[in-house]
Structures are given as structure tokens and as C-alpha cells.
Amino acid sequence: MWMLSIRTLLAVWSHGTSMDSHACIMAFMPRGKASPTTTDPSMRILVVHGKDDFLRLERVKRFIEQLEEEHGQVEIFTFDGGEASRAEILDELRSFGLLQQHKVVIIENAESFMAVEENRRAMEQYAEAALDQATLVLRAMTWRPGKFDKKLDGVGAVIKCDVPSNSEAMRWTIARASKRHEAQLDQDAAGLLVERIGPDLAKLDNEIAKLSSMSASRNESGQFIITRDQVVEMVGLSRQEQAWELQSILLRADPAASLSKLHELREISRVPDVLLIWSITDVLRKLHDAARMRAAGVSDQVVAKTLKLWGPARDAVLQVSRRHPPGRLGSLLSQAVQVDEASKTGRTANPVRSIETLTVTVADSLR
Missing domain, CATH: 3.40.50.300 (P-loop containing nucleotide triphosphate hydrolases)
Incomplete structure (x- = not known):
């Protein structure tokens, strides 16, 4: 053995x-x-x-x-x-x-x-x-x-x-970014990321995915470049938590409340649009994956573990995923991805209106 x-x-x-x-x-x-x-x-x-x-x-x-x-x-x-x-x-x-x-x-x-x-x-x-x-x-x-x-x-x-030490987590973060997220993360940026998140690999992986999806710069190998400044900007704990507040409102399927929270986060908390779009896309991806797994007969417990759902988010995502077929949630996810891509490439005439429309559409569709 x-x-x-x-x-x-x-x-x-x-x-x-x-x-x-x-x-x-x-x-x-x-x-x-x-x-x-x-x-x-x-x-x-x-x-x-x-x-x-x-x-x-x-x-x-x-x-x-x-x-x-x-x-x-x-x-x-x-x-x-x-x-x-x-x-x-x-x-x-x-x-x-x-x-x-x-x-x-x-x-x-x-x-x-x-x-x-x-x-x-x-x-x-x-x-x-x-x-x-x-x-x-x-x-x-x-x-x-x-x-x-x-x-x-x-x-x-x-x-x-076992949970790794901070130094082990930092080495893992750099390698994970390159191998799984096609992103270049230097030691300084990785160190700050671990300092802010801790040696929790699930959360670190989630942050790397978010940062790589927000990056518009690539290195010679075609990998997304994640800088220390991006970590400072996007992984401030309070700002991250504020962006996730939008997900909880969306899961309530309340368009008016969702739009109000979006305006609060943008205009008062100054959360970047790219982080808000990521927040919407992230919750739709979880809903879509949960619905697909449930349709295949997977238990709620296994779904939650696989998608890394904990706390209130676990019950909310599972409950909403029961109400909608995978195809419908997949369509919403595709819309969010299109808005995200248009925002990053400058192909939208009114970015604010695009985010607002996406927010209301998602909240209304989740009823």
C-alpha cells in the first residue's frame, strides 16, 4: 500500500x-x-x-x-x-x-x-x-x-x-495559473494573492479564474498576464464581498432589487464593471452546472461539493437550479459571456446599459 x-x-x-x-x-x-x-x-x-x-x-x-x-x-x-x-x-x-x-x-x-x-x-x-x-x-x-x-x-x-503552508500555496498558485488557466502570475502577485486569501486552494483557484478572465493582456506564449496591480484592484476583500452581494440578490429572482444593488455597487462602492459582469457570469455557470448534474441524477451533496458551494450560496443555487432546465440556464450563461466579451473588446456602445439589461434579464428569467 x-x-x-x-x-x-x-x-x-x-x-x-x-x-x-x-x-x-x-x-x-x-x-x-x-x-x-x-x-x-x-x-x-x-x-x-x-x-x-x-x-x-x-x-x-x-x-x-x-x-x-x-x-x-x-x-x-x-x-x-x-x-x-x-x-x-x-x-x-x-x-x-x-x-x-x-x-x-x-x-x-x-x-x-x-x-x-x-x-x-x-x-x-x-x-x-x-x-x-x-x-x-x-x-x-x-x-x-x-x-x-x-x-x-x-x-x-x-x-x-492537508491544507498547505503559505509558501506552498504560493508555488501552487503560480503553477495552477499557468497549467489550468493559461495565465502568467509572477511571484509578487502570487504572494499578495495568498496574503489576502490565505492558503485556501479552492478560493485561490476561484480568484485566478476571475483574474485571468478579466485580463486583456497576453504574453508571448498567449497566456493572460495577471499583475500585482490587478490583484490589488480586484481582490480587495471588501470589494470582492460587495460584488458577491449581487449574486445573492439575483438568486432571489427580483429584477428591481437586483438593478438597485447593481447601481449601489457601481456608484457608491465603486466596484469595477468587469468584476460585476464576472459575478453574474459566475453564478450562472454554477446554476447551469448544478442543473446539468441534477438532471444526470447526481445528489445535492455531491453537486455542492463539486461546485464548491458553501453556506447560504449552497441552498440558494441548488434551489434555483431545481426550477430551471439546463438549456435555459445555458442560454443565460451564453448571454453573460457575450456581454463580458463585448465589454472587454470595446464592442458595446453603452457598457452600463449592457450590464443593466443583463442584470434585469437574468433576475427575471430566474423566477
């Missing part, structure tokens, strides 16, 4: 490897073997645990990409460990997938599932003869090592995802 820890991965990945597990700092410690720096698609069982939702989601996402490289398209089945029975999970693991595709069976809240003695024993027995046609992934916030871990020798791995 491989035992993994996040600092090793961050150090390796920040020096230019192709690994993209996003800070599930892995310290593989195999018995008598050199330490590898990545999971292996031949692994039939993977345990990913830790307090950071983002890290757990990203690590599993990367592992599934490896499985797809090995097996082609895979079928993914997700179970809530607090509700699913061991019979359901074992039946899914043992049955053959559609067109003989490789299957990935994910147990969310695996700590709840494994806390039941009968479930734990069943998983221990399965680990002794894990099937080749399926991969079992257990994702948990907390994890107690036991007999199950020992039975993963040769067939699986346990990965612990």
Missing part, C-alpha cells in the same frame, strides 16, 4: 512536472521500493481523506483522468456513505459496466460508511480480491487507519490531503 502526503507533491509539481493533483501532498512510502510521485491506474482501491474539500475533489479527478487514459471512457457511480448499503456498493463493483467499460465506484462520506463494522469487514474482504473491471474510491474528511489499510498492499493507496 502506498501512503501519501501533500508537501512532497507540491514540491515536485512546482518544479515543472506534469502532475496535477493540486496539493494532495503525497509522500509515498512503499516497503522496500523507491517512492513514486503519482497514483497508478492499476490501483483498484483509492482512499482520499482530509479536511479540504477542494483537494479531495481534485485528487480524485486526477486519478479518474489516469484511469481514462488507461481504459478509455469510464462509468462513474457515486454513493453517499451515510445512506448507501454495502449490498448496493458491492453489487455495483461486481456487475459489468455498459459495453464492458471500466467502472469507478465512489463512496462519499466514506468515514460514515466505514464506521459500521459490517461495512468495514465487507470492504476488507473485497480488498483481498479486488476486481479488475472496477476501481473503488473512498473519499472522507477523517480517516482511521486499520485492517482495511493493511489489505491495500499492492492494490491501492491512502492519500491524505
Whole structure:
């Protein structure tokens, strides 16, 4: 069994490897073997645990990409460990997938599932003869090592995802900007970003996405350039929070209140138009993704984790996404993207009117 820890991965990945597990700092410690720096698609069982939702989601996402490289398209089945029975999970693991595709069976809240003695024993027995046609992934916030871990020798791995230090987060931010957001983020800008946001990779990733979408400058390689000045301008915490206030009003589907909040943010708080458009686009993207996932039968809990929804935003986004089909939300998202593009390229005669129209249209359509 491989035992993994996040600092090793961050150090390796920040020096230019192709690994993209996003800070599930892995310290593989195999018995008598050199330490590898990545999971292996031949692994039939993977345990990913830790307090950071983002890290757990990203690590599993990367592992599934490896499985797809090995097996082609895979079928993914997700179970809530607090509700699913061991019979359901074992039946899914043992049955053959559609067109003989490789299957990935994910147990969310695996700590709840494994806390039941009968479930734990069943998983221990399965680990002794894990099937080749399926991969079992257990994702948990907390994890107690036991007999199950020992039975993963040769067939699986346990990965612990911890929150990185500020210096590790800064290196990750620079690499993440380049690899995932096609953006150039220098050390000074990255340092300020981490200083203002903290080593929360989910929030840092969100900020990088926002900053890259707002940048109009590119380097010789075609990457968006994110400067320290942009971080100062766009990531002031109070200004960021004020821009997000618009999302909460939009989700209430109140056109008049939404327009009033837009004017307040623009004229009193002086929030930049580009940040306001991003705020509208961001909430529409979350709604669209949530509606698509729900239409595919994904549970609210998994939707919230995947889209990184917490607090009041979680309930509001899920509630609104239930009322509208993905196609309608996708159309609204396309309109927002068009307004954003026109604003950045100067192709709109009246930018203020465009934002106002978009705000009222979105609020009215979400009723």
C-alpha cells in the first residue's frame, strides 16, 4: 500500500512536472521500493481523506483522468456513505459496466460508511480480491487507519490531503495559473494573492479564474498576464464581498432589487464593471452546472461539493437550479459571456446599459 502526503507533491509539481493533483501532498512510502510521485491506474482501491474539500475533489479527478487514459471512457457511480448499503456498493463493483467499460465506484462520506463494522469487514474482504473491471474510491474528511489499510498492499493507496503552508500555496498558485488557466502570475502577485486569501486552494483557484478572465493582456506564449496591480484592484476583500452581494440578490429572482444593488455597487462602492459582469457570469455557470448534474441524477451533496458551494450560496443555487432546465440556464450563461466579451473588446456602445439589461434579464428569467 502506498501512503501519501501533500508537501512532497507540491514540491515536485512546482518544479515543472506534469502532475496535477493540486496539493494532495503525497509522500509515498512503499516497503522496500523507491517512492513514486503519482497514483497508478492499476490501483483498484483509492482512499482520499482530509479536511479540504477542494483537494479531495481534485485528487480524485486526477486519478479518474489516469484511469481514462488507461481504459478509455469510464462509468462513474457515486454513493453517499451515510445512506448507501454495502449490498448496493458491492453489487455495483461486481456487475459489468455498459459495453464492458471500466467502472469507478465512489463512496462519499466514506468515514460514515466505514464506521459500521459490517461495512468495514465487507470492504476488507473485497480488498483481498479486488476486481479488475472496477476501481473503488473512498473519499472522507477523517480517516482511521486499520485492517482495511493493511489489505491495500499492492492494490491501492491512502492519500491524505492537508491544507498547505503559505509558501506552498504560493508555488501552487503560480503553477495552477499557468497549467489550468493559461495565465502568467509572477511571484509578487502570487504572494499578495495568498496574503489576502490565505492558503485556501479552492478560493485561490476561484480568484485566478476571475483574474485571468478579466485580463486583456497576453504574453508571448498567449497566456493572460495577471499583475500585482490587478490583484490589488480586484481582490480587495471588501470589494470582492460587495460584488458577491449581487449574486445573492439575483438568486432571489427580483429584477428591481437586483438593478438597485447593481447601481449601489457601481456608484457608491465603486466596484469595477468587469468584476460585476464576472459575478453574474459566475453564478450562472454554477446554476447551469448544478442543473446539468441534477438532471444526470447526481445528489445535492455531491453537486455542492463539486461546485464548491458553501453556506447560504449552497441552498440558494441548488434551489434555483431545481426550477430551471439546463438549456435555459445555458442560454443565460451564453448571454453573460457575450456581454463580458463585448465589454472587454470595446464592442458595446453603452457598457452600463449592457450590464443593466443583463442584470434585469437574468433576475427575471430566474423566477
